[in-house]
Amino acid sequence: MMRWVALAFMVGAELARPAATEIARPAATAIAQGGASSAPAIDWKTVEEETMRHFQAIVRFDTTAKERPAAEYIKKVLDDNGIPAQMYSLEPDRPSVVARLKGNGRKRPLLIMGHTDTVTVDLSKWKFGPFSATRDGGYVYGRGVIDDKDNATAALMTMLVLKRNSVALDRDVIYLAESGEEGNARVGIGYLVAQHFPEIDAEYCIAEGGDVIRENGAVKYAEVETVEKIPYGIELVAHGISGHGSIPLKSNAIVHLGAAVGRIGAWRPDIKLNETTATYFRKLATIAPPEQAKYYRDVLSPDPKVARAADDWLFENEPRHSSMLRTSVSPNIIQGGYRSNVIPSEAKATLDVRMVPDEDRPAFLEQVKKIVNDPAVDAHFATAGAERPAPGAARLDSELFRAVETAVTKIYNTVTLPSMSTGATDMAQVRTKGTQCIGIGSAIDVEDQAKGFGMHSDQERLLESELHRFVRFNWEIVNALARAR
Ligand SMILES: [Zn+2]
Incomplete structure (x- = not known):
């Protein structure tokens, strides 16, 4: 996904802090499989260590035209954690990964997705190698760190946290790490929607397409994509x-x-x-x-x-x-x-x-x-149809939008702006099947884009603290929409 946040304003002095952590309850008493459950106590420090490990591993695969090694890595993480994952490939080097946590079926599934491929790189422009996932000064550097390996990792961590805490679910939660988003949707979401749609069929979907905007280190607002051109x-x-x-x-x-x-x-x-x-x-x-x-x-x-x-x-x-x-x-x-x-x-x-x-x-x-x-x-x-199909929009009065807005307030303590992306994402294909989708993204500094660290820029970087906050944000949304009540 490609876009440029043109807007920056307001000289804010205060740093927005993540809202207070959800009140923890002992995990052991929280769960009764298939029944209502309380929010589990989560050791976020441990989650953060693991998040960084998987994130760096995924960024270190050069997925500019070949997603297989990254897909195999993700599949292994899921399999090793007792979440059986499948790979689907139209072309051998370009598989997508799908995994499912079963719910009690009271509600239709929730799909959480992120694409593993990235745009290409000009090696000469990178201070740190584009596939090095170097940590420096509080940032992680690498192609795809904000497009879209942050979403792929945050959704993966959400699956692992749900599984480890045996969170009882009112709906299936489906994970999708798709290939080919950057100009080759045919091999990724196009193929899945055409040939394997039952595997990803969901009522709601969360994917890339939004941003939380920071200026002078302070969060200004969160854009969530509810429709695209x-x-x-x-x-x-x-x-x-x-x-x-x-x-x-x-x-x-x-x-x-x-x-x-x-x-x-x-x-x-x-x-x-x-x-x-x-x-x-x-x-x-x-x-x-x-x-x-x-x-x-x-x-x-x-x-x-x-x-x-x-x-x-x-x-x-x-x-x-x-x-x-x-x-x-x-x-x-x-x-x-x-x-x-x-x-x-x-x-x-x-x-x-x-x-x-x-x-x-x-x-x-x-x-x-x-x-x-x-x-x-x-x-x-130029062609008979669009390069991407004509999608519907996510309703602003929906359970999905409310869950996202509530999570924005809790994790970023800021206002939620529904937005229409001028570009296109893989949500287009999913939306045509009637799934309501909202695009989200980790927090980025407007100043960073001007310096050439934005999506598809010469270099890309993400604040480590914002990666971790983004995992929490994903978790809050999924927890709100899927945990059994
Ligand atoms: Zn993207």
């Missing part, structure tokens, strides 16, 4: 007459395409809010400084002029927020011509279109044609 490609193809470059032609395909791309680039489609984005901006306005809060309020205005002015400011200063307001269009590839003395008969541009979930696809294409406004330039979708 749907990626489509649209191609513009200009046709003209070919000829000798020494005789310019009015029909030159490159000239027509260039003008069309210019018009598309200057176009921002109409603002289209949904439950998530409207809530996001409304809540953001309550915690932002007044000068920024005004823009977040104004984009919600029924007066299109007011909303448009705020959108202009966002586009200039917080482009991610501007994208969240609408279906976005970005011309990202342009192709045409092969010799300087030949006028080509065709030129093509590819637009990266990220649709809001309720966009009318054919109508949107018609709008693109209208903006292009040139009979010599044709517009069509």
Whole structure:
């Protein structure tokens, strides 16, 4: 998953502390298999040591194109702990791991997932090796530490803690460490959903896609992803007459395409809010400084002029927020011509279109044609369907959202903003099956992104303390949703 947190604000002095630990009860008295149970007493110090061990081991596998060794490691940890795990692979080197803790069946299962693959690395950019999992100055360095080996590890630790404490469950808890999320969903979640869906079929799902945002070392807010955009490609193809470059032609395909791309680039489609984005901006306005809060309020205005002015400011200063307001269009590839003395008969541009979930696809294409406004330039979708399927959204009034919000309050002591990701995650495939999914992520410093330590950046790092806090956060959510009452 790829995204950039554009927003930072408020100079906070106080460090947000994790809320007080859940009141511990003796584990021995807590459990009656199949019956109601109290929250078990958990020795978090021991959990932290083990978390770091597994996390470092998983980061040390180079999973840029081959997840098998990491998958085998995870399977062994689960098997050794009495949680039988299965591997599913469309391609031999790229298995996903699935394991299940059985509940009493009163509720439908909960799926907790994290992808084991990562984007590639440029070795020359890393101070510490990208697969070294070096611990330095309170951080762990390595490709995937915040995308998405933190989720994969936190979900794994949650399974182990549930099992060791014999926590009685009202629903099955299913663990999934999937391959191929970074551009090859076909081998991972695509394959599982198409061929092995009963193994991961769940009412709710927790995956990557959110962040807890820190600034100056203090937690500012938590974003949890309840919906995401749907990626489509649209191609513009200009046709003209070919000829000798020494005789310019009015029909030159490159000239027509260039003008069309210019018009598309200057176009921002109409603002289209949904439950998530409207809530996001409304809540953001309550915690932002007044000068920024005004823009977040104004984009919600029924007066299109007011909303448009705020959108202009966002586009200039917080482009991610501007994208969240609408279906976005970005011309990202342009192709045409092969010799300087030949006028080509065709030129093509590819637009990266990220649709809001309720966009009318054919109508949107018609709008693109209208903006292009040139009979010599044709517009069509690059593929028959989306690169990711069209997902539904997680409801904000659901048991799932409440559980996540309560866990945010308890562990991070901050406000929860539901968000719409401008990018796409493996939740898209899961959501199409009717599973309600929420994306979460460990806490990151906004300053760190600017320094090149963000997701998919030259380097990646995660605070050790935030890894451990994230395990607690995962635990709280799963405990709330699955423990037998
Ligand atoms: Zn990811």
